[in-house]
Amino acid sequence: MRSLLAGGALMALATMPALAQVSDDVVKIGVLTDMGGVTADIGGKGSVIAAELAVKEFGATVLGKPIQIVAADHQHKADLGTSIARQWFDIDKVDAVVDVPNSAVALALQSLAREKKRIVMYSGAGTTALTNEQCSPYGFHWTYDTYGVARGTASAVVKAGGTSWFMLASDYAFGHQLQKDATDVVEANGGKVVGAVRHPLNNADFSSFLLRAQSSGAKVIGIANAGGDTINAIKQAGEFGLVEQGQNLAALIFFLQDVHSLGLKATQGTYLTTASYWDLDEPSRAWSKQFLEKAGMMPSMLHAGVYGSVLHYLKAIKEAGTDDPDKVAAAMRAMPINDAFTKDARIRADGRVLREMYLARVKKPADSKGPWDYFEIVRKVAPEETVWPLSESKCPGAKG
Template sequence: MRKNLIASVAFLLASSTAVLAQSATDGKVKIGILNDQSGVYADFGGKSSVEAAKMAVEDFGGKVLDVPVEIVDADHQNKADIASNIARQWYDTEQVDAIMELTTSSVALAVQAIGKDKKKIDIVTGAATTDLTGKACSPYGFHWAYDTHALAVGTGGALVKQGGDSWFFLTADYAFGYSLEQQTSDYVKASGGTVVGAVRHPLSSQDFSSFLLQAQSSGAKVIGLANAGLDTSNAIKQAAEFGITQGGQHLAALLFTLAEVHGLGLEAAQGLTLTEGYYWNRDDESRAFAKKFFARTGKMPNMIHTGTYSAVTQYLKAVQKAGTDETEAVAKQLHEMPVDDVFGRGGTVGANGRMIHDMYLLQVKKPSESKEPWDYFNVLATIPGKEAYIDPAKSGCDLVK
C-alpha cells in the first residue's frame, strides 16, 4: 500500500510538472503598456496604445495557454527615473511578464537596461533611437514600429532627391533627437547634400521663435524638425507665422504621424512629407482594423497604435508556441517567428531584436484632395524593410554573430 501511495504521489508530481511546463509560470500572462499619457506625446501613443493592446488580447481570445491575459498601463511622464521605478515595481512585485510601447528614447533605453538585468522582455513601439538595437541591445529587447534610421531614409532621402540638398536641424534635446539628427545628417551627406547647422530645444518647448529665426537665417533649403508630437506641431505653426515656407524653405517633419496631422489640420500640414510604418487607408485589411480601432477611440490609428497591436499579438503567439511565458523560451520564439499581421506584413526579426518591415513615404494632402475624415495621405513610395533598417550585422549590437 505504501509503495502504491508513493508511486501515485510521484505520478501526480510528474504530471503537475508537465502541465506547468505547458502553462504560464504564475497562472496568468501580464503585459504592461508604459508610455506618455498626459504630455507632449499623449496623442502620438498614449491611451490609444493601451486600447490597441487590449484589442490585440481580445482578438487573440483573451487567453493564452488556457490562462487569462491582463493588460496594465501607466504614464511615465517622459521621465526615465519614473519609468524605471514603475518597471521595477511591475517586474518585482506585480508579476508583469513584458513591457511595451515605451514612448521616449531615454525611457526605452532605461527600461530595456532593467529588462536585460532582470531577464524580462520589452518590445518598443513608441521610441525611435537605433541604440535600442545597436550598442544598447538586449537578448530580451525588441524594437518594432520604426526607428530613426528608417525615418532618415524615408523623409530625408526623398527631400534630397527633390533638390533639398542643404539642411538645418531643429532638434529635441535628448537621445531621440540626437539620434534622428545624426541619422538624417549622415543620409543627407551620403546623398550629396550638406548640413549647415543645428540648434537644440528642450522637450515640450512652447516658444520656438529664436530657434526658427536661426534656421531661417541659415539659408538652408530644408529645416529638419528632429522632434515629435506637440513639439513638431508647435514648430510648424510658429514657422508659418514667420513666413518660412513662403520664403522658399521647406519644413521636413522627420517624425510626424497621422495623429499629429489631425491635430494640426490639413490647412497647416498640407504638402508635408513624412514616413510611417502603417497607413489606415492603404487597403481593405488596414481599413477594417482602423474601423474597429475608431469605434473604441474615436480616432484612426497611426503606426505606434497599430505597432503596439502587432507587438502584443506577436508576443502572445510566441508564448503559445513556446508553451510557456518563461522569458528565454519566449524571446527565442520572437527572434525566430515571422511577423505577418495588419502592421508587419512579411516582417522578420534580426538577431539584434530589430523587426524589419516595409515603411511608407507619405505626403499630406491638400484639403481639396481629402475625400473623407482622416483621409490625409498620398502614398508616394514603399520603402523595403532591408533599405529602411540598418543591417543587424552593422548595427553595433554585440549579440549579432
Template sequence: MIARLLAGAALAALAVGSAQAQQGKVSGDVVKIGVLNDRSGLYADLGGEGSVVAVRMAVEEVGGKILGKSIEVVAADHQNKPDIGSNLSREWIDRDGVDVIVDVPNSGVALAVQEVTREKKKIFLMQGPATSRLTGDACSPTGFHWAYDTRALAVGTGQAIVKEGGKSWFFLTADYAFGHQLETDTAAQVKKAGGAVVGAVRAPLNTADFSSFLLQAQSSGAQVIGLANAGGDTITSIKQASEFGLTQSGQQKLAGLLIFLSDVHALGLQVAQDLVLTTGFYWDMDDEKRAWSEKYKAKTGKMPTMVQAGSYSSVKHYLKAIEAAGTDDGATVSAKMKEMSVNDMFAKNGKILPNGRMVHDMYLARVKKPSESKGPWDYYEIIRTIPGDEAFATLAESGCKLPG
C-alpha cells in the first residue's frame, strides 16, 4: 500500500516536472485565442463577430503559425452576463486549453473574467470594456486594457465640452459597473475643469424608452446632458433626445461619452451630426489605417470600430511577444509584452504600463454634418489629438496594487 502511494507520488512529481520542462514551448502545441464578447445583444455591432474577424486578420498576417505551432481562434457569446462570461472563460482555459482571452465588452463581465484570468495566470486583452477599474483596483499582472477607458473618455469629451462653456452637467447613466465608473471619471474631470454636476439618473441596461429620463435631465436645467451609456442605449437616448426637442432649443447640449462608429452609422448623420466624442481609432486618418480598414471592410461590409481595430492590434502584439519570449506561458509573455512598445497601424510608440494599461494617443472627434460627408463611413472630423500621457492615468493615479 505504502509502495503504491509512493509510486503515485513519484508519478505526480514526474508529471509536474515535465510540465515545467514544457514551459519553454507552446502549451498543448497550439496557441488558442478565445474571443469572448456580446454576439447577439446591444453591444454585438461594436465588437461581436467583427472582433473575431480582426483577430483572424492578425493571425493570418503571421501565417497562422507561431514558434512552429499553429494558432487557433475560437469565439463565444457571453450574453452580457458576468456569470456566463466567467464560466465560459474557466471552461476555455481548463478544458479547451485557451491561452488568451480577447475583447469582452461590458465592464461587468470583464471584471468577472479578469478574476479568472488572474487566478489562472492567462493573458486577457481587453478592448470592449470601458471601466478604468480594470487597470485600477481590479488590475491583474496578466490583464491588458487596450483601446480606451472611462478615464480617457472623460479627459477627452468631458474637458472639451467644459472648455466650450458647458459648465453644469446632468448624467444619464447606465446602471452597472461601466456607467457608474464613466460617470465618476467624467464628473472628476468636469470639476477639475471648473464645471459642476447638478444631478444624475440611473437607467437600467438595455432600456427601450429613455424619454422619461431625458425629461428629468431637461428639467434639471443643466447645460450638458452627459450620456454615460453605450451601444444600443446610446443610440436610443440620442434618437429620443432629438425627438423630444432637447437639443433644438439650444439651451441644452448632449455629450455622448462613449460613442462608437457603429452607433453613428446606425443613427445616421442627420441625428448624430455635431456630437463630440472621444475615440482611440478612426479608419480615415492615415494610409496605414485606411489600408487595414479597407481590408477589414472587404470581409465584413463595415468599417471597424476602435474595439475591433484594437482587437487586431493587441493580438498582433501578443503574438510578437510569444515570438520574442519563445513560449506562450502567461506570466512570461505578459512581461515581454510590457517590455516592447506597440507599433502598428493602431498605435505608434504605444507603451504598456505595469498595470496593463496600453498608453496611446486618443482622438477628439466631431461627427460631420450630412453635407460635409462624402459618403458612407465618412463620419468624423478629428479636432484634437490627445497625447496618451494626458488621456490615461499614470500607475500611481490608477490605484493599482500589484504583488511584488
C-alpha cells in the first residue's frame, strides 16, 4: 500500500509542471488601443470586445490558469504608450499586447517588448518597419501593412486609368510609409506622382491641402491616412466638388466604419484592400453576429485581427505547455493560423503573417441590402502579392 501511495505521489508530482508553467498563475493580455481618437471606431472598445470573444471561444482557462484581458488608451502618444506597456510588463505582469493602432506607438513598443521579452501582436499598426528594420523575435505583424494595402489598391486604380496622382498623407510614421509604398506601386505600374502634402494627425480642416491637390491637375488624389482623418478628407473633398470636376479619390487604407460614417453615396466605387470582411462566409458571419450584439457594429479588419491574434496566442500556449515567450513564439510560428476569418495562414520568419487579402469595391446604394452590406469582393489576393519580399528584408535572421 505504501508503495502504491508513493508511486501515486510521484505520478502527481510528475504531472504538476504541465499545470504550473504559467507565470504568476494567470495569462494576462493587454489591449493597447485608441479609445477616443481618430481610430477609435476601427479599434478602441471593439478591439477589447474582439479579444474577449477570442477568450470565450478558446475557453476561460489555459493550462489550468485563468485568462485576463486588460486595456488602455495610448492616445496616439508614443511616450504614453510605452509608459503604459512598461507598467504592464514590470508591475502588472502582462504577458502579451495586441492591437496598437498607431505606427509610432508600435515602433516604440517594439523596442521595449524586445528588451522585456514580451510578445506583441500588431493588428492596428501599418508600418512595414515592424517586420523589416525593427523586427523582433517577439513581434508579429498580424492584419495588414502599408505595403500590402498600397499594392492592392493603387495598382488597381492605375490599371483602371488613374495614371497621375497627388498624395495627401498624415504626417507620422504610418502616413509616411503608406505614401512611399503607394508611390512605388504607382510608378512601378507606369503612373506618376505629381505632388504631395502632409497633414497633422487628427486634422479637422483639409481645405488648404485639397486646394493644392486640385490645382495639381492629378487624375487621382491618394488619401494616405486612416480613421477620422480619412472621413474628414473624403467628406471635404465632396464639399469641394473634386470628383464632379473630374478627379478621383483613392483611399489607400479604408475601413467598413469609414463607409458607414460617410455613406454609400459618397464612397460608392471606391477600391480598397482588406484582410477580412464580415460577410465572406458562414464562420465570418456567425462571429460577426456575436460582435455586432456586443459592439453595435460589424467588425473592422483590425477587430478581426485582434480576435485572431489572441486566439492563436492562446492556442500556442496550450501547444507549448508554457507561457514562456520564447517557446510560445516558436509555437506560434510552427502552427497554422485558423479562425473565423483566416484559413491556414502562416507566420514568416520576420513576424509577418502570410494571409489572403481581398480587393474590394464599395457597393452602389442600390446594390446594398442593408446596414453594413457595403463591400463587393472583387478578388482574393494571394500573400505573395501583398508582403514585402523576404529576399529584400532588412530583418536580422529573417532569411535563415
